[in-house]
Amino acid sequence: MSGTILKSGPVADAPIMTVDGLVKTFPLGRSLADVLGGRPVRAVQALSGVSLTVRKGETLGVVGESGCGKSTLARCLVRLHEPDAGAVRFEGADVLGLQGYARRAYNRSVQMVFQDPYGSLNPRLSVGDALAEALTVHRIVEGGAVRERVGELLDLVHLPRDAADRYPHEFSGGQRQRVGIARALAVEPSVIIADEPVSALDVSVQAQVVNLFLELQERLGLTLIFITHDLRLVRHISHRIAVMYLGKVVETGDTEAVFTAPRHPYTRALIAAVPQVDPHQRSAREAVRGELPSPIAPPPGCPFHPRCPIAEPQCRTVVPALVPRGGPWPVACHLAGPADAPEFIA
Amino acid sequence: MTALALTFRRAPASLIAGAAVLLVVLVCAVAPGLIAPYDPLAFDYGALLQPPSAAHPFGTDQFGRDILSRTIAAATIDLQIAIFATVGPLVIGTIIGLLVGYYGGIADAIFGRLVDLVVTFPFLVLVIAIVAVLGPGLSNMYIAIGVVGWVFYARLMRGEVQVLRGQDYVSAAKVLGYGEARILLRHILPNAARPILVYWMTDMALAILLGSSLGYLGLGAQPPAAEWGVLIADGKNFFSQAWWITVFPGFAIVFCGIGFSLFGDGLADLMDVRR
Amino acid sequence: MMAAPSSALLDVRDLHVRFATARGEVRAVDGVNLSVAPGETLGLVGESGSGKSVTLRAILRLLRANAAITGEVRWQGENLLALPEKRLRDIRGKDIAVIFQEPMSALNPVISIGRQIDESLVAHTALDAAGRRRRAIELLDLVGIASPEQRLAGFPHEFSGGMRQRAMIAIALAAEPKLLLADEPTTALDVTIQDQILKLLLRLNRELGMGLILVTHDLGVVAETCDRVSVMYAGRVVESGPVDRVFTAPRHAYTDALLRSMPHGGAARAPLRPIPGQPPRLDRAIAGCPFAPRCALVEDRCTVEAPPFAVVAPDQRAACWASDRLAAREGVA
Ligand SMILES: Nc1ncnc2c1ncn2[C@@H]1O[C@H](COP(=O)(O)OP(=O)(O)OP(=O)(O)O)[C@@H](O)[C@H]1O
Ligand SMILES: Nc1ncnc2c1ncn2[C@@H]1O[C@H](COP(=O)(O)OP(=O)(O)OP(=O)(O)O)[C@@H](O)[C@H]1O
Ligand code: SF4
Ligand SMILES: [Mg+2]
Ligand SMILES: [Mg+2]
Numbered sequence: 001m002s003g004t005i006l007k008s009g010p011v012a013d014a015p016i017m018t019v020d021g022l023v024k025t026f027p028l029g030r031s032l033a034d035v036l037g038g039r040p041v042r043a044v045q046a047l048s049g050v051s052l053t054v055r056k057g058e059t060l061g062v063v064g065e066s067g068c069g070k071s072t073l074a075r076c077l078v079r080l081h082e083p084d085a086g087a088v089r090f091e092g093a094d095v096l097g098l099q100g101y102a103r104r105a106y107n108r109s110v111q112m113v114f115q116d117p118y119g120s121l122n123p124r125l126s127v128g129d130a131l132a133e134a135l136t137v138h139r140i141v142e143g144g145a146v147r148e149r150v151g152e153l154l155d156l157v158h159l160p161r162d163a164a165d166r167y168p169h170e171f172s173g174g175q176r177q178r179v180g181i182a183r184a185l186a187v188e189p190s191v192i193i194a195d196e197p198v199s200a201l202d203v204s205v206q207a208q209v210v211n212l213f214l215e216l217q218e219r220l221g222l223t224l225i226f227i228t229h230d231l232r233l234v235r236h237i238s239h240r241i242a243v244m245y246l247g248k249v250v251e252t253g254d255t256e257a258v259f260t261a262p263r264h265p266y267t268r269a270l271i272a273a274v275p276q277v278d279p280h281q282r283s284a285r286e287a288v289r290g291e292l293p294s295p296i297a298p299p300p301g302c303p304f305h306p307r308c309p310i311a312e313p314q315c316r317t318v319v320p321a322l323v324p325r326g327g328p329w330p331v332a333c334h335l336a337g338p339a340d341a342p343e344f345i346a
Numbered sequence: 347m348t349a350l351a352l353t354f355r356r357a358p359a360s361l362i363a364g365a366a367v368l369l370v371v372l373v374c375a376v377a378p379g380l381i382a383p384y385d386p387l388a389f390d391y392g393a394l395l396q397p398p399s400a401a402h403p404f405g406t407d408q409f410g411r412d413i414l415s416r417t418i419a420a421a422t423i424d425l426q427i428a429i430f431a432t433v434g435p436l437v438i439g440t441i442i443g444l445l446v447g448y449y450g451g452i453a454d455a456i457f458g459r460l461v462d463l464v465v466t467f468p469f470l471v472l473v474i475a476i477v478a479v480l481g482p483g484l485s486n487m488y489i490a491i492g493v494v495g496w497v498f499y500a501r502l503m504r505g506e507v508q509v510l511r512g513q514d515y516v517s518a519a520k521v522l523g524y525g526e527a528r529i530l531l532r533h534i535l536p537n538a539a540r541p542i543l544v545y546w547m548t549d550m551a552l553a554i555l556l557g558s559s560l561g562y563l564g565l566g567a568q569p570p571a572a573e574w575g576v577l578i579a580d581g582k583n584f585f586s587q588a589w590w591i592t593v594f595p596g597f598a599i600v601f602c603g604i605g606f607s608l609f610g611d612g613l614a615d616l617m618d619v620r621r
Numbered sequence: 622m623m624a625a626p627s628s629a630l631l632d633v634r635d636l637h638v639r640f641a642t643a644r645g646e647v648r649a650v651d652g653v654n655l656s657v658a659p660g661e662t663l664g665l666v667g668e669s670g671s672g673k674s675v676t677l678r679a680i681l682r683l684l685r686a687n688a689a690i691t692g693e694v695r696w697q698g699e700n701l702l703a704l705p706e707k708r709l710r711d712i713r714g715k716d717i718a719v720i721f722q723e724p725m726s727a728l729n730p731v732i733s734i735g736r737q738i739d740e741s742l743v744a745h746t747a748l749d750a751a752g753r754r755r756r757a758i759e760l761l762d763l764v765g766i767a768s769p770e771q772r773l774a775g776f777p778h779e780f781s782g783g784m785r786q787r788a789m790i791a792i793a794l795a796a797e798p799k800l801l802l803a804d805e806p807t808t809a810l811d812v813t814i815q816d817q818i819l820k821l822l823l824r825l826n827r828e829l830g831m832g833l834i835l836v837t838h839d840l841g842v843v844a845e846t847c848d849r850v851s852v853m854y855a856g857r858v859v860e861s862g863p864v865d866r867v868f869t870a871p872r873h874a875y876t877d878a879l880l881r882s883m884p885h886g887g888a889a890r891a892p893l894r895p896i897p898g899q900p901p902r903l904d905r906a907i908a909g910c911p912f913a914p915r916c917a918l919v920e921d922r923c924t925v926e927a928p929p930f931a932v933v934a935p936d937q938r939a940a941c942w943a944s945d946r947l948a949a950r951e952g953v954a
Contacts, residue, residue, distance in 0.1 A: 029774050042771060044779075065811045066783025067767075078521045104523030112521045115782055115809070118723060120514035124536045133532075134522050172669050180518070187522060196782065199808050202669045202838030204882045207895035229783075229811030232883075273812040274841070294767030509730050512778045
């Protein structure tokens with residue numbers, strides 16, 4: 001692999017996707033005792049008003065605590081879940097109302113790569129059949145050209161062409177993940193949403209898959225929404241990041257800027273918690289403390305206040321909006337100032 | 347050596363053994379005339395109630411009919427029972443289970459109650475009750491078994507589909523914009539088929555038992571047609587003098603049942619993609 | 622191993638695992654030695670397919686029927702590989718608990734999380750129903766699942782990826798095992814919860830003297846939590862030693878390359894440097910060092926003669942012909 005830097009030039013500012021106030025709740029199962037006791041139906045508040053913009057050709061990294069709603073967001077964007085409220089626009093057009101043919105056409109443009117390389121491929125379809133199916137259903141190529149195109153897709157993800165005749169269980173995790181990427185690419189999407197595409201892979205295979213994404217983005221001009229909990233990785237590959245906490249975006253901005261001067265206390269805690277490879281730096285650091293947030297009973301006011309080291313009385317009652325607050329990028333914290341106090345900087 | 351080991355690895359021993367047994371039954375069923383030494387319906391008053399001998403390996407009955415020939419001839423009807431009594435429930439149950447499991451909702455709730463209802467009644471009693479209403483005979487027996495039997499297939503299928511519909515590859519198929527029919531038939535059905543097929547094999551063996559029981563009770567196949575259950579019923583009055591009239595058809599039932607269950611086990615192994 | 626074996630909680634010696642497959646024999650584990658003392662944490666790292674999971678499963682004989690295991694696994698004076706299945710069943714889950722790699726497939730999709738934890742508590746504790754429920758709630762809370770009471774009735778598909786993984790950990794800890802074999806327990810977790818889980822494991826480790834083998838591909842996690850680390854490649858342990866030695870002064874070319882393939886937070890969006898090539902096929906005999914075809918430091922000798930697993934520094938061993946050169950390079954840098 002050559003050492004060329006694949007960083008694209010300045011990304012066009014045009015938003016390709018906008019998400020506005022997305023809400024999704026899942027009702028909890030009720031036990032008989034709950035029903036008899038007349039207790040109210042409880043629900044998991046997986047997304048409580050998520051707003052985002054994604055620009056054409058960029059990589060948006062989405063990070064946040066386990067269970068904060070990242071996968072739910074991804075599934076809403078590709079229409080696997082129906083959100084309760086809010087809007088998703090793709091190239092200016094509303095997405096959530098799409099049905100039948102229009103919905104399938106949308107999915108041609110917005111594809112998803114799944115987290116689990118073991119579960120996301122049908123065990124009874126050979127790799128060639130799985131790719132050919134995606135090509136023929138959408139009539140991307142027809143007849144004899146299908147086989148050729150399958151070969152090209154395999155080339156694109158650096159798999160040997162004879163992989164077409166093999167079945168998923170004959171591949172390692174990294175190879176399967178590449179098959180999943182090839183399948184998503186088969187329908188020629190303009191946006192790929194990748195939900196933790198590398199967290200099940202070991203470092204060196206991870207590097208192969210990450211490089212593949214960078215290379216594909218460069219060659220095909222893809223827009224990438226990259227969900228991960230690996231901050232080192234997200235810093236490495238994304239232009240901008242969105243930090244989620246308990247079903248909300250709490251900070252979003254240019255990756256490098258946010259990493260060098262995070263403005264939300266949660267972002268700061270997150271960045272401080274990244275394990276260091278140098279064992280001499282074994283930290284006496286303190287991860288985020290305090291009562292755990294529950295999406296079943298989200299706290300009033302700022303969702304982070306029960307764990308926030310700098311919370312003030314208003315944080316307990318007033319929900320902070322995601323607005324610039326005089327700084328260069330929006331942040332949902334009452335105490336975030338226009339310029340960051342030096343002690344804020346990690 | 348390795349080649350042999352390889353063949354065995356691909357096709358499990360139980361599959362081969364089961365297939366061999368079923369092949370024997372199938373040949374008997376398709377061409378009884380070729381194998382049976384005598385005409386199964388021919389009376390021979392010179393050889394009544396003969397014990398097993400070189401001339402009549404399974405002995406003869408009270409009319410001098412050759413039991414071996416009758417047992418072979420009975421395979422035709424019994425195999426027919428195995429197939430006709432199960433294919434309907436298999437097809438209907440699979441389709442209903444697939445739809446109910448995938449879409450859930452009200453249909454699923456209704457189906458759940460129906461299952462509760464059916465499983466609380468003993469299967470045999472239900473079938474007998476239905477045959478009693480419709481009247482004895484093979485076709486009414488198929489109808490009776492079919493009316494109840496599909497529920498078991500559907501229940502099994504529904505359970506499988508409920509697990510599979512949450513799999514990522516099914517989500518992936520949706521995101522790829524595939525139609526529902528394609529998702530159901532190509533991505534869910536083949537992955538849910540294994541337990542159903544295995545259950546079908548067992549069910550065929552059970553159908554023969556059931557058919558024989560009904561034959562024995564006079565509600566299934568009607569004499570003088572040779573059917574294992576009917577044969578056993580025929581011999582019951584002579585059991586103390588001529589055990590062979592009852593015992594050999596009984597063996598045939600067991601033999602055939604073992605064939606189905608070996609074949610089913612082998613099939614399960616063969617269809618395990620991870621092998 | 623050199624350490625006095627009597628002090629070890631678990632001592633794995635010369636472990637071999639061979640799978641009979643249609644393509645021939647696969648040597649997934651080829652002469653592995655490991656030992657864990659009470660209260661010690663051993664990290665096991667290595668590329669995908671290097672045999673980490675198979676090693677863990679072999680310790681408790683949890684492999685498929687086509688596996689042949691040889692060698693010795695010493696546990697409290699007994700060889701687990703020679704124990705009758707029944708005795709082993711008593712040890713599994715109770716004394717030695719395992720967290721499997723794929724939480725999606727290791728949890729039963731049709732049973733609620735609460736019942737799955739309860740099953741483990743029924744099998745391994747003497748608690749009554751109310752006590753088990755209390756304990757289950759406590760365990761979910763320990764692994765950082767909020768509103769644990771309401772979550773007990775939830776099914777695996779209603780949990781997020783990371784919550785499923787934590788549920789698995791809760792099930793494993795239910796029995797208060799003496800040794801925990803954890804196969805990639807934190808892959809699906811974000812850093813703050815990963816940190817919380819690792820601290821929990823370390824606390825059990827320190828306070829109750831629970832031994833821990835931690836399989837992971839996150840070298841950062843190893844650096845943060847483990848006392849010792851063993852690096853696996855192609856079914857063998859190629860380097861082992863105290864974490865601070867191995868990570869700062871690797872003496873095996875593979876360890877060195879692995880450390881270099883990680884993102885370092887430096888040049889943004891520059892390609893990472895994966896180790897070129899593929900690991901060797903395990904169904905063929907390997908001449909010389911298994912890493913030779915991909916190694917940047919390869920020399921003639923590497924392809925013909927297998928390097929010995931030699932002591933390269935106090936308490937550190939490596940099987941690499943280039944270990945001297947790695948040491949020298951460090952001196953220069
Ligand atoms: N199908 C569902 N039914 C009920 N609850 C659900 C469902 N899917 C998700 N949830 C709940 O929604 C919340 C958010 O889950 P989600 O999977 O989006 O988290 P995540 O950010 O992807 O976390 P992780 O990093 O652990 O994967 C969780 O509390 C989860 O329990
Ligand atoms: N049942 C089996 N039959 C044949 N080969 C097997 C079997 N189980 C595992 N293997 C092989 O053994 C090798 C080691 O696998 P193992 O799962 O231990 O890798 P690992 O180090 O845990 O990798 P990962 O990081 O991907 O989990 C692999 O090459 C795998 O293909
Ligand atoms: S709004 Fe208040 S509680 Fe929330 S992060 Fe800012 S300071 Fe902390
Ligand atoms: Mg997720
Ligand atoms: Mg593994």
